[in-house]
Amino acid sequence: MAGSKNTHGGPDRGPDGPGPRDDVGGLRSVGAALADWWRRAPSPRPHHLLPELTKRSPAQVALLIFLAAAAGFTALLSLPIAAADGRATPLHDSLFTAVSAITVTGLVTVDTATHWSFFGQVVILVGIQVGGLGIVTIALLLARVVTRQLGVRSKLFAQQSIGTSKLGEVGTLLRIVVLTTLTIELVLAVVLIPRFIMVEESWSEGLWHGLFYAISSFNNAGFVLNKGGLGRFDGDPFILVPIMVGVFVGSFGFPVFLTLLNRRLDYKRWTLHTKLTLTVTTILLVIGAVLWGALEWSNDETIGKLSVGDKVFHALFASTMMRSGGFSLTDVGDSHPVTLLATDALMFVGGGSASTAGGIKVVTLAVLLLAIVAEARGDRHVTVFSRRIPSDTLRVAISVTFLGATLVLTATALLMSVSDAPLDRILFEAISAFATCGLSVGLSEELEPFGKYVLAALMLAGRVGPIGLAAALAIRQRNLLFTAPEERPIVG
Template sequence: MAAIYRVGPDGPVYRRGVPWRRRLRLPASIAHPVRLLPLAFLSLIVLGTLMLLMPFAREGERDPSFMDAFFTATSAVTVTGLATVDTGSYWSPIGHAIILVLVEIGGIGIIAMTTVLGLFVGGRLGLRTRLAAQTDMHVVSLGDVGPLFKRVAFTMLVFQGVTAVVLTLRYSTHYFDSFAYSLWHGVFDAVMAFNNAGFSLHADSLTGYAGDYAVILPISVAVFAGGVGFPVLAELYQEWRSPRTWTIHTRLTVWGSLFLLVVASTLFVAVEWNNPATIGGLSPIDKLVTGVEGGIMPRSGGFNSFDWGQVEPVTLFTAVIMMFIGGGSASTAGGIKVTTFLLLGYVILAELRGEEQVRIGSRAINSRTIRTALSIALIAVGLVTAGAMLLMMFSAVTFADGLFESASAFGTVGLSTGLTPDLNLPGRLVLIVLMFIGRVGTITAASAFVLRRRQSRYHLPEEQPIIG
C-alpha cells in the first residue's frame, strides 16, 4: 500500500516507496514525548494486567481477580511494591517472572529501555526518540542521551548482578536447601531492591532476616543506589574522586540523600530503641543496622524487617515525610525528589536573606526551575492529602493510616501498615491513581494534556497582593 503524499481536491494522492516505518507514525498529538510517556506506562500496565489474568500466572486453581491483577500490574510498572495479595503464594513462578519483568521495564522507564535496546542494536537514535528518552529520564542535553543510557544499562547489570550473587550465596548457605531456589530468590530480591520496588517472595518481606547483615545491607545499598538516579551514578563513576567538579544536581542529590539518611535513621533509632514491637528486643548493633534500613526504605525502598503498623507515631510521621520527599531525579524512586526539596529550602533561605536570586554555590537558579519545583511540591501535597481523605471516606481508615498509605503510593514506596489488602474497591482505585501519577511525575502527567507552552507577546502590569 502506498503512503499518502498529500490530500488533493479529488482525494488523497499517494506516493510509493516510502518506508513502512514512516507509514506507521503515530498522530502528532500522541507521539509528543510528554504525552507518549504516560501512554507508554498505561499500555504496559494494561498488558501486565492481561498477562497476570492468565491461569498460568496464579498458583492452584484460583479464580482470576481483575482488580488484584490490575493493582499488582500497576504497582509493578510504577515500581511501588504495594500488594493486595501475598506475592509469594498467590502468584506462580511464571507470575513472579511477569512481575519481575514489569518492574525492570518500569524501573528504568519504558522509553529508556527502548532507547537502550535501540542503541545496542542500531547504534543510532532519531530526534523523536531522543526527545522521548530525555523526557523519561530528565536528561538535560540531547547529546547526553546515547552515552548515558549505555552507562545506565551497564550500571543496572552491575548493581543487580552483584546484589544477586551476595544474596544467593547467603540464601543457599543459611536458608534454602535448593541452590536454584536460592538463586531465584536472590535475583528477584536484587531486581526489586535496585528498582526500589517492595515486592518480596517472602510473606513477611525481610522480617525473617532481621539482624542478618548479609541480607539487610546488600538490599539497603541497592535500594539507595537505585534511588540516587542514573545521571548521578554516571557522574560519580567518572568523577567520584573530585566532588568539587560535580554538577549542582549531583551535589544536591548526593549530599541531600546522605543528610536525609542520617536524620531519618537517627530519629528511627532514638524513637524505636525501646519499642518491643519493632527493634526493642534486638542487640545494640542490630538496632543500628535496622535503623539504617529504617532510614533508607521509606525514601522508596518498600522492604521491611519489622511491622510498620507497630511503630511509634513520630516514626510513622517521619516516614511519611521521607516518602513524600523520595529519592533522586531520573531514578527508580518516587516523591517530589531530593533536588526539589532542597531547592525549596534554598528559596526560603534566599527570601529570608532578602536576596533577589536563589543561589546554590556559585550558580543562580532560574525562575522557571523555581516555579516548577513549587508546582511539583504543591501538587504533591494536594494529591497526598486528597488521597488520605478519600481513603478515610471510602475505607473508614484512621487519618494516620490513610496518610501513610497515600504517601507510600504517591512516593512509589510500597510500605504499608497492613491496610492495603483490606481496602475496598474505591480505596484500591485511589492508590492506583496515586501510584501512576507518582511514577510518571506530577508535571509530566499535567503536561500530557497541554503540549505547548504558551508565550505571551506582551506583559501585563504587575500587582503585589498582601502575602502572609
C-alpha cells in the same frame, strides 16, 4: 450517447432528455474524494498517530506506554497459571499487583510468596525490571524505533529526565542507562545468591531468591518472596546489607551515575544536580535514622526489646527504606503514630530525579528550602555551591510539589469514603502509593475493590505525574513580546 455522463457537471441525460442524477455515481465520487483526502491528510491515519504524538509530546507517549504495560501485565497475572492454586486471580488484585510492579512500588493486596506461582512471580519480576528502566527510557526507545531519530522535543524531554546537556548524547545515554542497571543488578545478585543458597539449602531457590531480591532492591520495588517479609533474615548482614546498598544506590538516579562515571570522585567537576542529590540524600538518611530510632527506641512491638546495636541497625535500615525501598524488618502497623507521620514526610520526598525512587524528589526539596533561605536573607537569587538556580526551576519545583500534594489529598479523601480506618493509616498508605515506596500498614489488603483501584491509579500518577509535569513545563516555553505592568499582591 444515451446514458453517457455529462463531463461539464450538468444533470445526466436519459434517452428522453434530462433525467435524475445517478446516485451511485455520486456516491462513488464522494468516496473517491474522501479516499484522496485520507491519503493527503498529514496525520489522521493510525500508523502516523504515534510518530506525530512522539514529536508533539514525549510525556504523553510515556504515559500511553505505561498504561499499555499495566494492561499487559494485568492480563498475564489474571491467567490461572499465574496463581499458586491454579485459579484466576480477581481483576482488582491482578491489576493492583501489575501496577505495583511496573511502578516499582511494592504494595500488595495478596501475599507474593504464597498467592503467586513461579510463573506469576516471574511476571512480577519482569514488570519490576521494565518499570525500573523507567518510562523515560521506554518512551525514548520507542521514539527511536518509530521515527528513526529522536526529534528535538524528545531530546529536550531526555535533557530534563536523564540530565544530559547535549542533545546528541541521548542515544548513548540510553545504552548507559540499560547497561548500568543490568551491571549493578548483576553485582548484587552475585553477592546475594551464595548466601541465599546457604539459607534456603537449595541451589534453585537460592539462585531465584538472590536474583529476585537483587532486581527488587536496586529498583526500589520492595517485593519479597518470603512469607512475612525480610523479618526472617533479621540479624543476617550478608542479606540485609546488600539489599540496603542496592536500594540506596538505586535512589540516586541516572544523572548522578553519569556524572560519577565521567568525572569519578573529582568533586569540583560534579554537576550541581549531583552535589545536591548526594548531599540531601545523605542528610535525609541520617535524619531518618535518628528520628525513627528515637521514636521507636522503647516500642516493644518493634525494636524495644533488641540490643543497642540491633536498634541502631534497624533504624538505619528503616531510614534507607522509608524514602522508596519499601522493605521492612518490623511490622509497620506496630509503629507509633508519630513515627508514621515522620515516615510520611520522608516518603513524600522520595529519592533522586530520574531514578527508580518515587516522590517529589530530593532536589525538588532542596530547591524549595534554598528558596526559603534566600527569601529569609533577602537575597535576590537562589545560589548554592557557587551556582545560581534559575527562577523557572523554582516554578517547576513548586508545581511538582503542589501536584503531589493534590494527588495525595484527593486519594485520601476517596479512601476515607470507603474505609473506616483511622486517618493516619489511610494517609500513610496514600503517600506510600504516590511515592511508589511500598511500605504498608496493611490497609491495601483490607480495602474494597474500589479502594484498590484508587491506590493503583495513584501509583501510576505518582510514577508518571511528577516527571511528566516537569518535562511538559520544561518543553512549553513561550517568548512573550510584551511585559505586563508589575504589581505585588499581599502574600502571607
